[in-house]
Amino acid sequence: MYRVSPFVRHFARALLSGALVATLWVNLSPETYYDAIEFRLTDLPGLILPRPMALTPLALVTEGLMALFLAFIGKELWEALTLPHGALAGRRAALPALAIAGGLAGSVVAWLLAAALLPEVPAGAWAIPIGSDVVLAYALGRLVFGPGHPALHVLLAVTIGLEMAGLLAMGLSRPPEVFRPLWLILPLAAPLAARAFVYRDRQRSEVARAHVLQLWPWAVAGLLSWIGVLAAGLPGALGLLPVIPAMPHARRNFGLFAEAEGFLHDPLNRLAQLLVRPVAVTLFLFGLTCGGVVLSAAGTPTLAILAAIWAGKPLGLLAAVWAGARFAHLPMPPGLRPGDWPVLAALAALSFTVPLLAIGELMPGGLPDAAARLGLAIGLFAAAAALPLRRATAP
Template identity: 50%
Template sequence: MPHSPGFPMYRVSSSLPRFAKALLGGVGLATLWVNLAPASYYDAIEHRLLDLDLPRWLAPLPVSLTPLNITADGLMAFFLFFIGKELWEALTQEHGPLKGRQAMLPAGLVLGGLLGASAVWVIVSQLVETAEEAGFATGWPVPLGSDVVLCFLVGRAAFGPGHPALHLLLLLTIASDSLALLIAGLAAPDVSLRLAWLLLPLGAALAAWALFGRNPAPDAAETQRRAGRRLWPYLLAGLLSWLGVAASGLPPALGLLPVIPAIAHADRSFGLFAEAEELLHDPLNRLAHALAWPLTVVLFLFGLTRGGIDLQAFAPTTVTTLAALWLGRPLGMLVIGLGLAAALGLRLPQGITLRDVLRIAVIMGMGFTIPVLSLETALPGGAMQEAARLGLALSLLAGPLALLLARAPAPRTNA
């Protein structure tokens, strides 16, 4: 396949490896806890810290604050903001890797991965699922997401820190995770959607953009320049946006994404999670920099509250989860994604080979953070959720397989 211009070479921020280690640390501790003392583990993460008696027009069901939902619905919104910012810059900024026709190949690979994972989930679950509470296609949104930080950790070891395939992998995982959580929220069978509430994040974002989000003109007064650097308007808009998304019935973790386009930002993209962006002082990058260390704690807490793996939970749902991630996603990416690319005459980015795309597809057979967020609404509680969680944990074995493929010698070609 011919090539198009490639991704720029740049250093990725050290935040991502730190995030991955924090997440794995939380998962490891939670897994040890839940297998040694399951009652105390579940009592701890589901402990009611506060019961809120909210009016029905704001929350149709009673709301209890627990470590579980504070982390998943509240704190993880900052993580989604952090990765959503990178996707927005890739789509809109100068030299962004998803501008114009360059977006078509990654979009095809993402679409293929989503379709392949969901189709295999439906087929395999019909063949092997035995749970009484399972209906046709129950849980199909679970395998749609991947895992940005864990895939990056494996991808850096497989490709090297500066390889353009690593940057394509980041694009695909960010886009897949964002779409997967949105789809899971829209497809949740037991969630009452009240989409009129989305007018609140829309209004908050438009107001923030109109009043503060446009970069000052070159001849603007110093007072205007200072106003353009303020962060509090975006913090207020973010709070209103989160409230509107949560009240709408969509996953609250998506609540900060609507304000990203409204925040004043640099004009040029330095690359996904580029280390060079730490030198930028526009409001969007300042907010991202301020989150870098707190998100380390957030991902540890997410692993601790959502990552406890019951090692005795193996069931047909575990097989379905693994089939969707290990077979459905890679096949969908390669057959649908590359097939669409060939039909449209799209080219691989410079420096990326078909073998690299195969390794990317294998690495994206890993799924944890976003799929775990989807479990609560996509599957009935209890055994099916725990079996799927075990499948998600086992899917991380795709990482060592990708490293073995990376060390395999490339096929020799005749001159």
């Protein structure tokens, strides 16, 4: 099996470091913490944006810098779906795809049930528990399964799929009055224009090859796409995703976050390599601005989050995988045993990055917001079930 790049573990450390600093800060001095992350840098007029917005460190990270991280994992998902030997391409990827669908459905159903039974849990915030956490799940999965285990590649595929599903659900959950679909022409047209520009010389010459390998047209297209997504009323974190399918890329997939991709010279992989350090910084800043957990903020949203990610998501994932294997006779991914799936479900239940974004978008501020964040933090202890499950199901 291919080797996963070590930067995924560095991403996990950066995210947790930022969140730990933020948690200490917000519990020791909440006033200074919130003053810092909500400090008004400038006011952005509503000329392009659907409504005026204050530019704060929090908004700069969530609406701007996080687009880099989500483009990074979006690139991996796109290659997994479309390239030969991709982790989600072909019949052998059917069970991971079903696992994504089952985890999504289970978390939403559990949230809606909790919303019907518990006060202060808005049913319209159903998108919050869908997302997983790619970097934390992989870092812990590596400890549970050991380096190089085939289950790690399936875990990456499932968590990336859940992250992207959570993002799209968050965009769909925004109020309809701020959605301006005509602006979506810009993120659709900019990548197509960039592709037409770099392929303007069809001849197989060194000049034509140099045109295709240029990165600056894609940087311009990414900026225009991000502006269009924001102006359309969607989360800015989605802004770079429309550019990925248009970019020239390698003809073969070496696997999710494969170390071998560092030696490829196509624009998509070169851009991903350039983003490694900025993404690590982004994840630290994201943990610092969004990961502060108020330890005394327990409430009914805490219970709803835990019901969705400790029960709904893993049970939905396992039910979908069981049904696919039992009734559709779908093959196991290479190297996996049926007993590996409960461990994968416990790890995929880890929910942090995209759910934190969704909480900022969909939960009312104050105590419900803080209670939901506490639920995500407690939910990380789902990983504690992975090791005993692994020991119980090991051959």
